[in-house]
Amino acid sequence: MLSKKMEQALNDQINAELYSSYLYLSMQAYFESVNLSGSANWMKAQTQEELMHAVKLYDFVNERNGRVLLNAIDKPPTEWKSPLDVFEQVFKHEQKVTELINNLVNLANDEKDHATVSFLQWFVNEQVEEEASADAVRQQLKLMESAPGGLFMLDKELAQRVFTPPAANQGA
Numbered sequence: 001m002l003s004k005k006m007e008q009a010l011n012d013q014i015n016a017e018l019y020s021s022y023l024y025l026s027m028q029a030y031f032e033s034v035n036l037s038g039s040a041n042w043m044k045a046q047t048q049e050e051l052m053h054a055v056k057l058y059d060f061v062n063e064r065n066g067r068v069l070l071n072a073i074d075k076p077p078t079e080w081k082s083p084l085d086v087f088e089q090v091f092k093h094e095q096k097v098t099e100l101i102n103n104l105v106n107l108a109n110d111e112k113d114h115a116t117v118s119f120l121q122w123f124v125n126e127q128v129e130e131e132a133s134a135d136a137v138r139q140q141l142k143l144m145e146s147a148p149g150g151l152f153m154l155d156k157e158l159a160q161r162v163f164t165p166p167a168a169n170q171g172a
Ligand SMILES: [Fe+2]
Pocket: 017, 020, 049, 050, 053, 097
């Protein structure tokens, strides 16, 4: 059974993951508006991943006999200065989410809730990947500031990203 405090914190994280999904959907719409369909595709996969994170937390709260309580999702930004600006914001956002996950682990440790500590390890590892993949695109865009032709090559590369739904037996 989850403590009330842990339950509330996990519900807050469900909201944070849904906001992430909403933010990336807004970024997808931005890329579509400037005809960068590969970058829009990258965001589409990212949006789906974040939704999967929310569902993973949702299922865990239920499994532990907690109560999922959904809250309003904040309005995401809708305009960015450039593709680099978008990926700077993605990287910043993922760093913020990492901090939220670390705070959740700290709380679970304080509560001596070993099951939640164990469950959250998946998110700890996922955040390493999330920060790295956003940073990789950000770094490439930075290198291209003086050679804008590279943007079209990079956009083609980002078009290759595919969202793979997790296998059911992994519970991810
Ligand atoms: Fe996430």
